[in-house]
Amino acid sequence: MILPGIIFYIVFKYIPLAGSVIAFQNYQILKGIMNSPWVWFDNFKFIFTYQDFYYVLRNTAIIATYKLIFQFPAPIILALLFNEVRLMFPKRTLQSLFYLPHFLSWVIVGGIVFEVLSSQGIVNTIRNWMGFEPILYMQEERYFRGIVILSGIWKEIGWGTIVYLAAIAGINPSLYEAAVMDGANRWKQTLYITLPSIFPTILVLFLLNIGNFLELGFEQIYNLLTPMTYSVGDIIETYVYRAGILQGQFSVTTAIGIFQSVIGFILLWIFNRLANKTGEGLW
Numbered sequence: 001m002i003l004p005g006i007i008f009y010i011v012f013k014y015i016p017l018a019g020s021v022i023a024f025q026n027y028q029i030l031k032g033i034m035n036s037p038w039v040w041f042d043n044f045k046f047i048f049t050y051q052d053f054y055y056v057l058r059n060t061a062i063i064a065t066y067k068l069i070f071q072f073p074a075p076i077i078l079a080l081l082f083n084e085v086r087l088m089f090p091k092r093t094l095q096s097l098f099y100l101p102h103f104l105s106w107v108i109v110g111g112i113v114f115e116v117l118s119s120q121g122i123v124n125t126i127r128n129w130m131g132f133e134p135i136l137y138m139q140e141e142r143y144f145r146g147i148v149i150l151s152g153i154w155k156e157i158g159w160g161t162i163v164y165l166a167a168i169a170g171i172n173p174s175l176y177e178a179a180v181m182d183g184a185n186r187w188k189q190t191l192y193i194t195l196p197s198i199f200p201t202i203l204v205l206f207l208l209n210i211g212n213f214l215e216l217g218f219e220q221i222y223n224l225l226t227p228m229t230y231s232v233g234d235i236i237e238t239y240v241y242r243a244g245i246l247q248g249q250f251s252v253t254t255a256i257g258i259f260q261s262v263i264g265f266i267l268l269w270i271f272n273r274l275a276n277k278t279g280e281g282l283w
Helices: 003-024 042-049 051-071 073-083 088-103 106-116 122-129 141-169 173-181 186-210 218-224 227-233 236-246 250-276
Strands: none
Touching: 003 042, 003 250, 042 051, 042 250, 051 073, 051 141, 051 227, 051 236, 073 088, 073 141, 073 186, 088 141, 106 141, 106 218, 141 186, 141 218, 141 227, 173 186, 186 250, 218 227, 218 236, 236 250
8 A cells, every 4th residue: 555655755756866966066968967077066155155045045934934933833723623613514614615725726826816916806995995095915025925824824724734633533532521520611621631632743743844944835936926026035946946947057956955955954853852852753
């Protein structure tokens, strides 16, 4: 049963690692990996002396931090709310409605966001009813990062609750029964039973997220970016797309990918060491 998964990771994850050597070469497509000249760490020196790379890195770090603060806890909160719904029909219906956006591509979601926030969209229509001037949300820098976070929450919050709901379902009901006998209300049951019981699951998912700290996802940002918001929304993935795919700087962009992986590994190692103090680390 696990063979397809093993084959997938070998073919698409481990074998491509061999291509990382082009980060140390002046890679040329016609010469290939074997005949391209070696430049060793020159590509890394270039990205660390290239001024635009620092504002791209800054944008990536800021948006990634916002995602950890706001987007990561959202499925946990929703799962706790679902756990308090006792009627099965509305519970299943709400779950399905929250799951649905996950199956939409970012092209569709981006189109929905642009339509809702356009000058004639529902948000500005409501503002007009209230006597306010319309705002071009997608063209103003101060709104872009908030739109990225909110659209990410809307799209993925329902899917993210699946693991937490499964963890909550595995909690021994006798714990709640004992808490009720001791006079604990629903809030105290959540605070002292549900949250501690699912804490290992939260910690593991947090560690998996922190390992991809600088990998925000190209599709979302690319479909929400406009020329007016590049200064706050241009991230590593969009820069790699322009430099690597459009300009053919394969070695430089591979070096950036290695840099992302190293930072992710360092963060994962640090937080895993901290998690081991609670006995819940990954290794």
